[in-house]
Amino acid sequence: VNKRPVGVFDSGMGGLTVLHECLVTMPHEDFLYLGDAARLPYGPRPLPEIRRYAFEIGAYLEAEGVKLILVACNAATSAALPGLQEALSVPVVGVITPEAHAAVQATRNRRIGLLATKATVEANRYGELVRTLDAGARLTPVVCAKLVPLIESDDPFGAATTEAVREYAEPVKHAGCDTVILGCTHYPLIRPIFQRVFGRDVTLVFSAEETAREVAETLARKGIENSPDREGGYRFLTTGDRETFRTLGQRFLQLPLGEVEQVTIAQLEAAAA
């Protein structure tokens, strides 16, 4: 039994869908979430800058006593996962690998679709991982520029979202993919729209679910789980505005969010110094 919390971070809100899956599948664990809203989005920044931010946050969370760090952010995982794993002594789990693995396991015809943001598609980490895991599998990536703004809007379940999903699904259906990676942490919020547009014969792989499963397996195999009969807690830190985080965050978390604590960029920089 290891009573320390699991650390989770993202530049913004998307990582809260990953935390959501962790909270419902590991209700006995404690979690500490850091949202680096003051510096979002990470996507368009130069890689060395993203690596520096991720390292600062990793060092801060490690100093706070977490037993595992979950990088719940595509951009930070793409840019910084290997560096974080080298620099930190606690295990570090990212998105991307779990979904790529699940998709390769699930596909029968070895044609895998990927819906994601521009930065994720261009970084091509999903493509590399799929090829590493099955050199005969083919990835069809689609840049879904409209989805994140629609999901963050006041009308995420409106007709515009369905139309956009239909448009992005078209090349994936045309390529005959039987498995689709939803490669952005925002996408679980509109899961029913994906399910209807792709229908029953396509397997959908969500990063939130697969990453939560990876965390649970890692804790179990390393023997660092908390006692199964307790109810865990969770805390939030943000570098940005606390009230904005709380209001939008609760929609992403779908659980009570409670108070949000402030952490400053200076504190993060100090942890990495």
Added chain:
Amino acid sequence: VNKRPVGVFDSGMGGLTVLHECLVTMPHEDFLYLGDAARLPYGPRPLPEIRRYAFEIGAYLEAEGVKLILVACNAATSAALPGLQEALSVPVVGVITPEAHAAVQATRNRRIGLLATKATVEANRYGELVRTLDAGARLTPVVCAKLVPLIESDDPFGAATTEAVREYAEPVKHAGCDTVILGCTHYPLIRPIFQRVFGRDVTLVFSAEETAREVAETLARKGIENSPDREGGYRFLTTGDRETFRTLGQRFLQLPLGEVEQVTIAQLEAAAA
């Protein structure tokens, strides 16, 4: 192949969580939903009155050409399911039976909890069905008076909801139930809160899921499914205010709701005459 739509009705919004499950698990079927908002809630009304309303709606939907009628409402199922099945020529599926069946299948220690509204607990249909299916199973029912108002409020994922769920979970945990029926169509909207409070070792049975599965099995066994390669549509009728239905309804449906058509009580009465 049978191209006719499936008819679904409820007094209010709750049935939309059942429709939601139907839409994501049967994206190739068409659905026609009738919300009898002008006469909600059904729960506190005398049984003969609920039976009359259900019969009017059933007759109206049958006249509209549906191939199956789904009673997505606990009160109407309790009061009127046998009568509807006798009176109508299309198959009629209700809530309650599917969940009771799933719970008896799932339990290992034969102790089943039930969280539901006062009317549902008092009608005791779940208790009768559980006993019919397994005379050795024991049901622990809990009246959850606060949940429906909290779920319809502006802050469904707030701390008050978690506190209420903890309070209602207490007698069920105390009785050692390994399976819990969430016996109200509103409850899927706060599924993550139930999952956290009950933890991993308790099986949760939601009426929306089990009822959608019952509809899918009935269509398949009767050979009246629509073609699997099409994308179905769905329409909404209400006896109440169309804009209110649309606004609150989209939160329950989690899919684009589109236009809502008006149907009058007089039209329903005429269908039953």
